Amino acid sequence: MPDAPASAQLIKAFANTVDIELGTDELDTAGRLSGWLTGQGLLDRNRRISAEDHALCLRLRAGIREELGINVGDTADATLLAEAEEVLHELPVLISLRGGARDAVLSPSPNLPPVRKALADLAIAWSELTITGEAARLKRCAAHACAWVFWDVSKNRSRRWCSMRVCGNRAKARRYTAKQAAA
Numbered sequence: 001m002p003d004a005p006a007s008a009q010l011i012k013a014f015a016n017t018v019d020i021e022l023g024t025d026e027l028d029t030a031g032r033l034s035g036w037l038t039g040q041g042l043l044d045r046n047r048r049i050s051a052e053d054h055a056l057c058l059r060l061r062a063g064i065r066e067e068l069g070i071n072v073g074d075t076a077d078a079t080l081l082a083e084a085e086e087v088l089h090e091l092p093v094l095i096s097l098r099g100g101a102r103d104a105v106l107s108p109s110p111n112l113p114p115v116r117k118a119l120a121d122l123a124i125a126w127s128e129l130t131i132t133g134e135a136a137r138l139k140r141c142a143a144h145a146c147a148w149v150f151w152d153v154s155k156n157r158s159r160r161w162c163s164m165r166v167c168g169n170r171a172k173a174r175r176y177t178a179k180q181a182a183a
């Protein structure tokens, strides 16, 4: 089973801070966002996060979740994608070509304040996944009531549900019931 790269694990954790099924959001306040970023090692300690930065982070998450829905055939909300794109433009990221183009390294601009740097790190993890094409393995469960983000370990990257045993079977049962009703 191929392990998800660190950037995929981070983005998966970030995307799953909102739980559609339970109706919970681990990042619903700036304080909780600070705690989460610290827990992920992106902030050295809890810091005050402005309402603006909090909103920025939530827009980035919403856009990423939309992108991950595209991977299971969902139609993305263009507004959410555009808003996340703007966030990416607001977080200055440097490309260092120290060892030549092969070893290009993305890093947050050194002048960023700590919170912006943490957000830039999230943007970098997302960019790395997109550049390597590995973002295609990260998916939002096709069952909309679930919408859990998972890493698709199947060889042909064909999984659409977070767990075939739960969401996949639920979807199949619904189709079966609909067919019976139509017959």
Ligand SMILES: [Zn+2]
Binding pocket: 141, 142, 143, 146, 147, 148, 161, 162, 163, 167
């Ligand atoms: Zn699911």
